Amino acid sequence: MIRHIVVLDAKRGIAKNGKYEWTPAADKRYFNQQTLSHGGVVLMGRKTFFEDVRRPLPGRENFVLSHQDLAIPGVTVIHDLQAFLASKTDVWIIGGAELFAETLPLADELYVTELEGDFDCDQFYPSYKDAYRLVSKSESRIEKGVRYSFCLYKSR
Numbered sequence: 656m657i658r659h660i661v662v663l664d665a666k667r668g669i670a671k672n673g674k675y676e677w678t679p680a681a682d683k684r685y686f687n688q689q690t691l692s693h694g695g696v697v698l699m700g701r702k703t704f705f706e707d708v709r710r711p712l713p714g715r716e717n718f719v720l721s722h723q724d725l726a727i728p729g730v731t732v733i734h735d736l737q738a739f740l741a742s743k744t745d746v747w748i749i750g751g752a753e754l755f756a757e758t759l760p761l762a763d764e765l766y767v768t769e770l771e772g773d774f775d776c777d778q779f780y781p782s783y784k785d786a787y788r789l790v791s792k793s794e795s796r797i798e799k800g801v802r803y804s805f806c807l808y809k810s811r
């Protein structure tokens with residue numbers, strides 16, 4: 656199964672100037688808990704790895720997608736997205752914008768942390784509510800003035 660896990664603001668924004676520091680700390684725990692499950696295979700784009708994640712995520716099998724020949728300790732760099740996805744039973748796709756857009760049509764489940772408010776982002780997640788149905792939503796929570804909920808969508 657292909658799963659996306661992402662934090663979105665009210666305009667589907669995922670980052671501003673390469674960062675999304677408004678994300679609640681509770682989301683980090685949620686992200687770790689989820690991505691350690693279902694086999695713990697995480698796939699990310701090259702930019703997300705170098706600009707955001709920076710180190711292999713512990714306890715998970717880390718894959719980075721790039722056209723370049725890169726050697727990153729603790730990470731397997733892959734070049735062929737389709738062949739990779741076909742070779743895995745379960746994959747967590749953790750970003751960024753380019754990789755989310757490329758794989759949204761293939762994703763079975765979306766773990767979306769939906770934030771209220773507009774954080775003036777310059778990178779966005781594609782529109783998903785027509786092709787996915789909401790199957791669960793946590794109660795609304797608030798942290799440092801940011802209201803959010805954890806949502807799970809499944810492909811229609």
Ligand SMILES: NC(=O)c1ccc[n+]([C@@H]2O[C@H](COP(=O)([O-])OP(=O)(O)OC[C@H]3O[C@@H](n4cnc5c(N)ncnc54)[C@H](OP(=O)(O)O)[C@@H]3O)[C@@H](O)[C@H]2O)c1
Nearest residue numbers: 661662669670673700701702703721722750751752753754
């Ligand atoms: N809000 C969130 O939940 C969240 C989560 C993750 C990331 N982010 C944000 O997302 C941003 C990064 O997104 P991004 O769109 O700029 O970059 P990205 O999707 O992380 O990485 C793009 C790179 O991935 C490689 N790539 C993509 N498709 C490929 C393919 N089919 N074959 C081979 N390589 C491929 C290319 O690397 P090469 O150029 O090396 O070929 C491409 O430049 C950051 O600002 C980060 O903070 C937000």
